[in-house]
Amino acid sequence: MGTLNILVGVCLIYVVFLFLIAFAAERAALEGKGGWLRSPLIYTLSLSIYCTAWTFYGAVGYAARSGLEYLTIYIGPSLVMIGWWWLLRKLVRIGRSQRITSIADLISSRYGKSNLLAVGVTVLAVIGTTPYIALQLQSVTVSFDVFSSSYGAELTEAAQGSNALLVAAGLTLFTIVFGTRNLDVNERHHGVVMAVAVEAVVKLFALLAVGIFVVWGLGGGVSETLARIDASEIGQWQMRGDRWATLIFLSGAAFLCLPRMFQVMVVENEAEDHLRTASWAFPAYLMIMSLFVVPIAVVGLDLMPAGSNPDFFVLTVPLATGNDALAMLSFLGGFSSATSMVIVAALALSTMVSNHIVMPIWLSTQSVGASVSGDVRHVVLLSRRISIGAVVFLGYLYFRLSGGGTALASIGLISFAGVAQFLPVLIGGIFWRGATRTGAFVGLTVGFVIWAYTLLLPSFGAGTLVSATMLAEGPMGLGWLRPQAFFGITGMDPLVHAVFWSILLNTMSFFIASLVGFPSPLERLQGAQFVNVFEHSSTPQSWAGSLAQTEDLMVMAQRIIGAREAQNLFEREAKRQGMSGLLPEPSPDFLQRLERELAGSVGAATAHAMIGQIVGGASVSVEDLMAVADETAQMMEYSSKLEAKSEEQARTARQLRQANEKLTLISEQKDSFLSQVSHELRTPMTSIRAFSEILRDSDRLSEDEKIKYSSIIHDEALRLTRLLDDLLDLSVLESGRVNLNMQSGSLKGILDHAVASALTGAGADKMRVMRNATSEDITLHTDLDRLSQVFINLIGNAQKYCDASAPNLRIDVGRSNGALVVDFIDNGRGIPKAEQAVIFEKFSRTGEQKVKGAGLGLAICREIMTRLEGAVEYLPGQGGAAFRVTLPEEVALAAQ
Amino acid sequence: MSPKHNIPFLERQSYRRRRLIDTIRMLPVIGAVLWAVPLLWRQSEHSGEVMTSDAIIYIFMVWLLLVVGGGWLARCLKRSDAEETEQGH
Numbered sequence: 001m002g003t004l005n006i007l008v009g010v011c012l013i014y015v016v017f018l019f020l021i022a023f024a025a026e027r028a029a030l031e032g033k034g035g036w037l038r039s040p041l042i043y044t045l046s047l048s049i050y051c052t053a054w055t056f057y058g059a060v061g062y063a064a065r066s067g068l069e070y071l072t073i074y075i076g077p078s079l080v081m082i083g084w085w086w087l088l089r090k091l092v093r094i095g096r097s098q099r100i101t102s103i104a105d106l107i108s109s110r111y112g113k114s115n116l117l118a119v120g121v122t123v124l125a126v127i128g129t130t131p132y133i134a135l136q137l138q139s140v141t142v143s144f145d146v147f148s149s150s151y152g153a154e155l156t157e158a159a160q161g162s163n164a165l166l167v168a169a170g171l172t173l174f175t176i177v178f179g180t181r182n183l184d185v186n187e188r189h190h191g192v193v194m195a196v197a198v199e200a201v202v203k204l205f206a207l208l209a210v211g212i213f214v215v216w217g218l219g220g221g222v223s224e225t226l227a228r229i230d231a232s233e234i235g236q237w238q239m240r241g242d243r244w245a246t247l248i249f250l251s252g253a254a255f256l257c258l259p260r261m262f263q264v265m266v267v268e269n270e271a272e273d274h275l276r277t278a279s280w281a282f283p284a285y286l287m288i289m290s291l292f293v294v295p296i297a298v299v300g301l302d303l304m305p306a307g308s309n310p311d312f313f314v315l316t317v318p319l320a321t322g323n324d325a326l327a328m329l330s331f332l333g334g335f336s337s338a339t340s341m342v343i344v345a346a347l348a349l350s351t352m353v354s355n356h357i358v359m360p361i362w363l364s365t366q367s368v369g370a371s372v373s374g375d376v377r378h379v380v381l382l383s384r385r386i387s388i389g390a391v392v393f394l395g396y397l398y399f400r401l402s403g404g405g406t407a408l409a410s411i412g413l414i415s416f417a418g419v420a421q422f423l424p425v426l427i428g429g430i431f432w433r434g435a436t437r438t439g440a441f442v443g444l445t446v447g448f449v450i451w452a453y454t455l456l457l458p459s460f461g462a463g464t465l466v467s468a469t470m471l472a473e474g475p476m477g478l479g480w481l482r483p484q485a486f487f488g489i490t491g492m493d494p495l496v497h498a499v500f501w502s503i504l505l506n507t508m509s510f511f512i513a514s515l516v517g518f519p520s521p522l523e524r525l526q527g528a529q530f531v532n533v534f535e536h537s538s539t540p541q542s543w544a545g546s547l548a549q550t551e552d553l554m555v556m557a558q559r560i561i562g563a564r565e566a567q568n569l570f571e572r573e574a575k576r577q578g579m580s581g582l583l584p585e586p587s588p589d590f591l592q593r594l595e596r597e598l599a600g601s602v603g604a605a606t607a608h609a610m611i612g613q614i615v616g617g618a619s620v621s622v623e624d625l626m627a628v629a630d631e632t633a634q635m636m637e638y639s640s641k642l643e644a645k646s647e648e649q650a651r652t653a654r655q656l657r658q659a660n661e662k663l664t665l666i667s668e669q670k671d672s673f674l675s676q677v678s679h680e681l682r683t684p685m686t687s688i689r690a691f692s693e694i695l696r697d698s699d700r701l702s703e704d705e706k707i708k709y710s711s712i713i714h715d716e717a718l719r720l721t722r723l724l725d726d727l728l729d730l731s732v733l734e735s736g737r738v739n740l741n742m743q744s745g746s747l748k749g750i751l752d753h754a755v756a757s758a759l760t761g762a763g764a765d766k767m768r769v770m771r772n773a774t775s776e777d778i779t780l781h782t783d784l785d786r787l788s789q790v791f792i793n794l795i796g797n798a799q800k801y802c803d804a805s806a807p808n809l810r811i812d813v814g815r816s817n818g819a820l821v822v823d824f825i826d827n828g829r830g831i832p833k834a835e836q837a838v839i840f841e842k843f844s845r846t847g848e849q850k851v852k853g854a855g856l857g858l859a860i861c862r863e864i865m866t867r868l869e870g871a872v873e874y875l876p877g878q879g880g881a882a883f884r885v886t887l888p889e890e891v892a893l894a895a896q
Numbered sequence: 897m898s899p900k901h902n903i904p905f906l907e908r909q910s911y912r913r914r915r916l917i918d919t920i921r922m923l924p925v926i927g928a929v930l931w932a933v934p935l936l937w938r939q940s941e942h943s944g945e946v947m948t949s950d951a952i953i954y955i956f957m958v959w960l961l962l963v964v965g966g967g968w969l970a971r972c973l974k975r976s977d978a979e980e981t982e983q984g985h
Contacts, residue, residue, distance in 0.1 A: 068951055075931055078959065082966050083924030085917060226949040237946035241935040248931065276973060280966030287959045294952060 007147050007328065014332055015170065018339075021198050022178045022191030029190035037190050038270040040277035046193045046264045047282050048200035050077055050255060051289055052132070053139035053338035054412045056203055059290065061311035063297040067234040072244060074290045076251030078283035084275050087256070088265070090430055092275055094533050095266035099600045103262040103422060104352040109604040110429040110530050111437035112523035118356035120441070121422065124448055125259045125352060126391065128418035129345050131411040133395025134402065136338035137164045143334050146315045147327070168396040171342045172389050179347040180384045192343060193268050199336035204289060206333025210314055211292020213326055214299045218317075225295050232298045246496045250413070253420035253503075260341065263348035342392065350387035358383035363610065377560060414459050417499050421447035424507040428514070433527040435510070438517040443510025447502050454483045455498035553594060554583065556610060560598055569597060665838055673842065673855070680723060684716035726856045730842065733863035740783040740867060747822070748776040750784055751811060754791035759799060767799055767807035767826070775813040778820065782868055782891045790861045790872060794824045794883050797857060801881065802828035818889045823875060825882040836874050913976045920969050923962065930958045 029037055036042075055073070062070035080087065091106075100106045104125065108118035141163040178191035219225035229235055255261055269275070300313030303320060314334065318327040362379060424443055428435040474482040484494045486501050519527065557566035573584040573593065584590050591611060598607035691709040695701070701709070732738050755769050780787070798809045804827045812823040831839060842859040858872075865872045865885065875882035934955070937946045 067948060068955070071955055075955075075959075078962065079924050079927050079931070082927055082962050083921075085920045086924070226952075229952070230947045230949050232948075235948050237934070237937055237948060237951050239934060239937070244934060245932070248928075276970045280963050280970055283959065283966065284963045287956065287963060291956065294948070 007144070007331065010328055010332070011335065014335070015174075018195045018198065019174070019177075022174075022195040025194035026178065026191040037194060038274075040274040040281070042193060042197045043264075043269065043274040044278040044281040044285065045197035045200040046268060047261070047278060048204070048285055048289075049196055049260055049264055049340045049344045050258075051200075051203065051286070051337060052341035053136050053334050054132075055289065056207065056334045056337040057139055057143070057311050057314055058412065059293045060297045060300065060313045061309070063234065063293050064301055064310035064313065067238055068294070069239060069243060069247065070293060071290060072247035073251045074286040076248045076253070077255035078286050079248070080252045080255050081279050081282045084279040087427070087430075088275055088279075089272065090533060091256075092266055092269050092272055094430060094530055095269065096272070097533060098529070098604065099596050100604070101267060101355060101600065102348055102352045103257065103259055103426070104356055105599075105604055106262070106266075107422065107425055107429065107440065108356070110526055111435070111440045112520050112526055113604050113608045114437050115356060115360055117437060117440060117444075118352075119360075120444060122349075122352040122356045124421070124444070125419065126349055126394070128415050129259060129349055130391070130394045130398050131402075132415045133342055133345060133392065134399035135411055136342050137167055137396060137399045140164070140167045140335060140338045142312065143315055143331055146312055146319065147331070164396055164399055167339075168342075168392050171339055171346070172392045174339075175343045175346045175350075175388045175392070176385045179343070179350070179388060180381050189268065189347065192347060193264070196264070196340045196344060199340040200285075202336045203333040204285065206329045206336075207289060207292065207314070209326060210318060210330050210333075211296060213323065214292065214296050214317060218299050218303070218321065219295060225298075228302070229294060229298045232301055234294075234298070234301075240493060242496045243493055246493075246499050247413075250416050250420055250499055253423040254416035257419040257422040257426060258416075259348040259352065259419070260345040263344055263351075267348075342395070346388045346391045349391045350384050353387040353391070354380065354383040358387065377562060380560065410459060413495060414455055417455055417495070417502065418448070418451055420499070421451055421502060421506055424503065424510050428510060429527075430530050430533075432514075433524075433531045434514055435527065436514045436517045436519040437523055439510045439512075439514030442513035443506045446509040447506030450502040450505055451498060454486070454501060455495065458483050458494065553591075553611070557594060557598065560610075561600075569594070662837060666841055669838065669841055677723075681720065684720050687716045688713050688720075726860065730856055730860050730863060733860060733867060736867075738867055741785060742782060743784055744779060744781045745784045746776075747778045747780055747813065748773065750780070750788050751776060751791060751822075754788050754795055757788075758792045758795035767802060767809050769795075770808060770810045772811075772813065776811075778813070780820075780887070780891050782887070786864045786868065787887075790864050790885060791822075791824075793857045793861050794872075794885070798824060798826040798828075798881065802826040804828050804880070816886070819870075820887040820889070820891065822885040822887070823878075823882060824885070825875070825878045826880040828880045830876075830879070830881045831874065833876070836876065839874060840872075909976070909979065913973075916969065916972055916976060920966075920973065923965055923969065927958065927962045930961075931955070 025037055059070045059073070062073075094100065095106065098106075098109055100109060104118045104121035107121050108114050111117050144163055174195075175192075178195070179189055215222065215225045219228060296313055296317065297310060300310060300317050304310075304313065304316060308316065314330050315327055318324075318330060359380065362383065421444060424447070425435070425440045428443075429440070482488075484492075484497055486497065489497075492500070554566060554570055557569065560566075561569070570584060573590045577584050577587065577590070579585065595604075595607045595611050598610065691713050695706065695709055695713075751771065759766055759769075795809065799807075802809070806827075808827055810823075810825045812821075812825070814821055814823070840858050840862045842856055861872050868887070868891070870885065870887040870891070872883060872885045875884045934951065937951075
């Protein structure tokens, strides 16, 4: 009994030591001095929670019963770690970039942040882990008993129960204190990790010490021990190949899927770099852990009386040989293994339970939604603490109800097979973009149902949960559905049978359901994010943030990640957006970042839902995307309209500018005309006055002189009359009071007359006129006199202004757009571009005034043509001056 | 496809690094194959064909090989990473 008291004392001191270590680590991390906390070594050691009490005590028992088969449990994880580049690297990267908090979170995130899936995974993880926790409690209580004098005698159940309860309470306390101290956005627990690392060293050291003692102390050296092994009952290789392969696969799968392994491997990972060290260091750890298992088992089998429990050889062998101190150390090793497993498992499960079950329920009971004021952090922490208590208590309950018998020992592999059902969904999710939520649901359901049916239920023994007849003949006599012989394939090992069928059908149904279904947009986005995590590490879906109230988000964020952290985050974001103050714009970018931060505390699905509540629209549906696209289209249309409008305005402005220029020019022309017309009127008037004065005052004029002077007066008077006639004509035309004298005639005739009249009086420089008689053979119905006047004017202008050495004029008749056009093209210099715009204005005259004229001709022509519903315009680019007279279609048609 | 996939030839250093990663990828396959060898051992019903001590030595030698190999490759990878950062890649 004395040993037991010392043992309790040592145990308490050890626990206090662990508390201190954890506390110091937390403190160092808080003060930012925890550089050594983030070393690859600590990471590697924390992975050792894989080695639970089941390993520490059970491996020896396992070896004593079935030889080297126990090695498969360590070979699987070793292969997974050695193959880190394939899988773990990606898993850790995804976990870090998506701020994954648990394996349930990972699976739900991957499949469109489905909370239902998260709940399912959580429930299954709890089912798979509870017996395991019970196993740890059992190992601790039994190891206590080993030291008591009454060991071997039947222990009262009450005493066992109270021991277990004490241990459970202590573990719950530790986990709550260091697991829920703060709500870290990264979900890292330095204290817990540190304690786990220390415990890893303790258990390795303890097992090594026992091993060395057995090999060199009792066995008498390596070669003697090996000989002893060969001579023992497990001295020959007796391994079923199917179990060997299946167990290696199973342990590797469980290593990836166990919630506690996921917690230390992915969630608590400080840097991806650590994985590189752990990739070889952790297999080394496992190798050393399993090195002395067989020698201990063999020596134990030799040394201990027949029928003693080989599970506790690690304790009983040193005790039996009187090494109490070594036994004590060994006890601490086993204690460490059990406690570290329970702590991390409780932590991992409580995160899942709280994030995926408690928080969503709590949120949905809050009718006002996530933006009510008040601190939600305490709700999260409380739900975590309650979850931790509940998980450990569940383990305790299982331990009490199962009676702590040997049935528990086999629960390890059953539990492995249960969590291994996550594997297809996990692997499919990170390597195959086509994996869908429906597929995951179906696969997981099928896998777990088969696992429960073929392995879990029969494990309680025939006749308890599964009747013996059902086991032997199948349900309702359906032989092919026998729990341990599907499709009539008998003779398979039950475990191999269960693992084979559950994983196979799980994978198949997951695959087929994924192929058949169609994923939601969010799933597809997440799928791309997960599968191509190395190509882009940004978050997938964007919030349409325009509706979000930043203040509400702030209120919510403060309650989840803490007031100061939230304010810092918002301020940082505001600064990033280039805004002063505390509140950033709720841009999609910012919302994504916020969601990720929140996801670290409450899980991706909950964070998504919470932001969804405030922003509006719990998830981005196709409709949302369509709406965004619509809006964008509208914006683009509007802007293009604006652009068109501004272009139109620019055009108007250009036209106005042109008009203004023209007006200025016309005004100048008017001024110049006034001086011109006064000059034009004055010159003949002056001559008329002068010559009429000579005629009046001078008597000595010869008859010739009289005739000459009076004819000058006559000519000048004619010129005046002509000028006044023109002006009058123009004013009549412009005022629209002209009467058209409509009659029919041939175009050819009109042109003949016009050419003849225009060129009358021209001397040697008479220009050559080129015409095409056939094209002119058109009958017109219009005011022929007025048309002829236009032609005469144009031909006369050509005669007057054409400056070519051999002037000629081409008259082309043709059709353009149905209208009849008559072009007058000469071979002179043409009219400069600057003047083309004004030649049809009144009083406009081109260049230097070689030829006299008032500049009314073209103005009159234009007025006439307007009256005749045609047009006359300058035709640029013809080599010389060119005018086009356009006559409306009816003019020509009517005559035909 | 990002442009890096289109580079036909790599510098010697990057080429070495990729082959190094290939080796890292291969290591678990080698381990799995070596550890699958016990499947070929004859089941001993009567006289011992394979003794447990030999089996232990074989399995642990494979283990040691994988650990040492993995450690060495991890070291090489770290060095190659460091060189890449130095060169500003």
